[in-house]
Amino acid sequence: MKRLKFEHRITALYLILGALWILFSDKLLGYLFSDIASLSRFQTFKGVFYVVTTAVFFYFFITKHLVKLRNTEKELENHKQNLTQLVHEKTKNLDEAIEALRKTNEKLNEKNKIINKQNTELKSTLKALKEMQFQLIQIEKMASLGILTAGISHEINNPLNFIMGGLTGLQNYIRESKIEDEKVELYLKSIKTGIERATSIMNGLNQLSRNNDELNEKCDLHAIIENSLAISKGQWKSNIEVIRQFAAYPILIPGNVGKLHQVFINLIVNAFQSIGDKGTVTITTETQKDKAIVTIADTGCGISKDKLSRITDPFYTTKEPGHGTGLGLSITYNIIQDHKGTLEFKSALKKGTTVTVVLPSKFI
Amino acid sequence: MGKVKILYVDDEAINLMLFQANLEKKYDILIAENPFTGLQHIAENKDIKVVVSDMKMPVMNGIEFILKARLLSSEVAYYILTGFEITEDIQEALNQGIIRRYFRKPFNIQEISREIENTITDYYEQQE
Ligand SMILES: Nc1ncnc2c1ncn2[C@@H]1O[C@H](COP(=O)(O)OP(=O)(O)OP(=O)(O)O)[C@@H](O)[C@H]1O
Numbered sequence: 001m002k003r004l005k006f007e008h009r010i011t012a013l014y015l016i017l018g019a020l021w022i023l024f025s026d027k028l029l030g031y032l033f034s035d036i037a038s039l040s041r042f043q044t045f046k047g048v049f050y051v052v053t054t055a056v057f058f059y060f061f062i063t064k065h066l067v068k069l070r071n072t073e074k075e076l077e078n079h080k081q082n083l084t085q086l087v088h089e090k091t092k093n094l095d096e097a098i099e100a101l102r103k104t105n106e107k108l109n110e111k112n113k114i115i116n117k118q119n120t121e122l123k124s125t126l127k128a129l130k131e132m133q134f135q136l137i138q139i140e141k142m143a144s145l146g147i148l149t150a151g152i153s154h155e156i157n158n159p160l161n162f163i164m165g166g167l168t169g170l171q172n173y174i175r176e177s178k179i180e181d182e183k184v185e186l187y188l189k190s191i192k193t194g195i196e197r198a199t200s201i202m203n204g205l206n207q208l209s210r211n212n213d214e215l216n217e218k219c220d221l222h223a224i225i226e227n228s229l230a231i232s233k234g235q236w237k238s239n240i241e242v243i244r245q246f247a248a249y250p251i252l253i254p255g256n257v258g259k260l261h262q263v264f265i266n267l268i269v270n271a272f273q274s275i276g277d278k279g280t281v282t283i284t285t286e287t288q289k290d291k292a293i294v295t296i297a298d299t300g301c302g303i304s305k306d307k308l309s310r311i312t313d314p315f316y317t318t319k320e321p322g323h324g325t326g327l328g329l330s331i332t333y334n335i336i337q338d339h340k341g342t343l344e345f346k347s348a349l350k351k352g353t354t355v356t357v358v359l360p361s362k363f364i
Numbered sequence: 365m366g367k368v369k370i371l372y373v374d375d376e377a378i379n380l381m382l383f384q385a386n387l388e389k390k391y392d393i394l395i396a397e398n399p400f401t402g403l404q405h406i407a408e409n410k411d412i413k414v415v416v417s418d419m420k421m422p423v424m425n426g427i428e429f430i431l432k433a434r435l436l437s438s439e440v441a442y443y444i445l446t447g448f449e450i451t452e453d454i455q456e457a458l459n460q461g462i463i464r465r466y467f468r469k470p471f472n473i474q475e476i477s478r479e480i481e482n483t484i485t486d487y488y489e490q491q492e
């Protein structure tokens with residue numbers, strides 16, 4: 001059965017008691033008293049009695065109910081307090097956990113930073129190693145080539161000498177016998193050209209294997225470049241303009257005067273040869289700290305990317321037979337290496353090539 | 365005055381033959397296939413004016429040979445032939461005036477001949 005609410009119960013009880021009292025109290029008084037005087041007197045007490053009785057009754061009834069309520073309320077309060085404390089504790093725990101996490105995160109971030117740094121370091125080391133490897137390969141190539149040429153050069157030059165001596169003898173003989181024949185002239189000329197070409201290859205190879213020369217002569221860069229331009233006159237076609245952007249002051253560097261001439265002759269001749277119709281060759285000189293920097297920029301045919309790595313290889317040439325031995329740049333590279341300098345090419349096909357030579361400028 | 369006497373030392377027989385064949389009209393050419401024969405010639409022919417020697421030879425190189433030859437005859441003009449680039453030895457000999465010049469192989473006989481001519485002229489001018 002559904003329990004009635006407290007206020008309903010109390011109201012119902014009051015109504016029932018009141019009703020019963022009204023119905024039966026007069027009857028009860030009738031039984032107890034027969035005289036009117038006492039009856040009317042008790043009639044007054046009857047009201048008081050009812051009020052007192054109901055008051056006592058209600059007092060207990062409400063008190064009982066209130067006690068229950070108060071207990072509940074107290075329990076609730078306790079509960080609430082417990083909860084608050086619990087929440088408080090949990091919050092504190094959470095705060096601690098968050099703090100710990102934050103610290104971990106910070107540490108992780110730091111670790112991450114270190115890893116990133118190490119990563120970049122590794123990358124640059126790898127790059128340096130690759131460059132070094134390339135240089136080592138190049139040096140190795142040159143070293144074995146040097147040993148080879150020293151041997152070959154001697155062996156080839158003797159037979160060349162035989163041909164040369166034989167040719168001289170024949171020329172004298174023909175002159176003395178007064179034989180005049182166009183064909184004979186052609187034959188002799190061909191032999192001579194052959195010897196000359198072979199000799200120039202041998203000379204180039206010899207340059208490659210030389211490495212014991214003085215490297216501490218006073219070299220005037222501008223003078224060397226001017227001389228090299230003069231020596232390269234043969235290749236300086238009239239359609240080529242040379243622009244000099246020299247530093248305003250003289251640049252003196254330690255090195256081997258002869259070899260540095262070779263470097264710039266090779267680079268200038270290459271630049272001249274790269275220009276077909278019309279073009280310019282711009283030569284720039286400057287110094288930076290302990291370095292002298294020379295750039296030779298041409299507006300010639302350029303070099304394709306795949307070929308760029310091969311141009312300093314000995315015998316690599318794209319020129320017609322008799323026009324290039326392909327030794328120019330490998331000699332140049334070697335000389336610059338001996339001078340502790342660097343040689344760098346930037347090129348775009350059909351646009352031109354810029355060669356940068358960096359040489360140490362400090363005398364030791 | 366007879367022909368000027370020249371000694372040519374080289375371990376390659378063909379070089380010797382050609383040198384002689386090409387220059388024998390002008391000069392009196394002595395040849396030696398090794399430095400020892402060369403030294404012998406110098407000892408026996410005090411009138412040798414010019415000595416041309418190959419650089420690379422077995423046992424003794426050209427400069428070593430010339431240093432020995434100088435002890436026998438210092439009046440002589442010495443020349444070196446090299447099939448290779450100039451070496452430190454050659455540079456040193458040039459600096460010290462032990463040799464007058466060096467020639468590269470393959471050499472041009474006319475060039476050598478011109479050089480010898482100059483030397484001889486110098487020599488006779490000094491004599492006068
Ligand atoms: N300035 C340049 N412009 C375009 N191509 C170039 C230039 N310099 C070099 N090259 C390329 O590099 C090749 C190699 O050059 P290198 O100087 O070693 O030999 P070469 O010029 O062919 O012959 P050599 O120098 O012995 O006469 C050239 O044949 C050419 O193809």
Ligand SMILES: [Mg+2]
Nearest residue numbers: 266270328329
């Ligand atoms: Mg070249």
